[in-house]
Amino acid sequence: MLFFRSPPPSPDACPVCGGTEFDLRPVLGTELIAAWQLSSEEAGYINRQQGHLCLACRANLRTRTLAAALTEHFGFSGTLKAFCASRRARALRLLELNEAGALSPWLSTLRRHTLARYPEVDMQALPYTDGRWDVVLHSDVLEHVADPLLALRECRRVLAPGGVLLYTIPIVHGRLSHGRQGLSPSYHGAPGGEQADMLVHTEYGADFWLQPVAAGFRKIGLFTLGGPEAIAVVCEK
Numbered sequence: 001m002l003f004f005r006s007p008p009p010s011p012d013a014c015p016v017c018g019g020t021e022f023d024l025r026p027v028l029g030t031e032l033i034a035a036w037q038l039s040s041e042e043a044g045y046i047n048r049q050q051g052h053l054c055l056a057c058r059a060n061l062r063t064r065t066l067a068a069a070l071t072e073h074f075g076f077s078g079t080l081k082a083f084c085a086s087r088r089a090r091a092l093r094l095l096e097l098n099e100a101g102a103l104s105p106w107l108s109t110l111r112r113h114t115l116a117r118y119p120e121v122d123m124q125a126l127p128y129t130d131g132r133w134d135v136v137l138h139s140d141v142l143e144h145v146a147d148p149l150l151a152l153r154e155c156r157r158v159l160a161p162g163g164v165l166l167y168t169i170p171i172v173h174g175r176l177s178h179g180r181q182g183l184s185p186s187y188h189g190a191p192g193g194e195q196a197d198m199l200v201h202t203e204y205g206a207d208f209w210l211q212p213v214a215a216g217f218r219k220i221g222l223f224t225l226g227g228p229e230a231i232a233v234v235c236e237k
């Protein structure tokens, strides 16, 4: 992974709120680094992905990437905050599956937005009719779902033709994806917080794109703010 030895340049402005001050607060403990067998380079980019924060809105690099992917998809050049006040965004039927971090307060201002949380709503059996949504969005949720392919198929099913799914997952790019079945349980979140919904079922690697292909999406792309830590998957129905 020689291309990614150095961190990408800091963005000029936060794509969520327009803030210009950032700070890095590493999130990985030694336990998780050991459980995932991460190199220091891999731990570095995951720390930036999850812990490089906009000091104004607290959006980390992961959710800033997702926000920029969303506005870019609709050809909007401003922040998510401005996008959510636009006529275009206000017409969108948008389903957010679990809070997408600092994006959630802005998305919630949309008239036709719904936030569906686990376990009330199961991603593997979404309680919506076919074609119900224009946008489906989730951020670091898929790795916690027992059958992620089924979840992606459900996301596709509830999208209208031409609709878009945007999501992030933690990806260790130098290896292939594997399930954690048979391995010791691994959890995201604060050390000691071993809630079942934080249990990791899949550790994604370089072949992560095969899942949305298998789920039947017509067009699959990557949106990036630079580096392996700032990638959003954009899937069109």
Ligand SMILES: [Zn+2]
Pocket: 014, 015, 016, 017, 018, 019, 054, 055, 056, 057, 058, 059
């Ligand atoms: Zn911000």
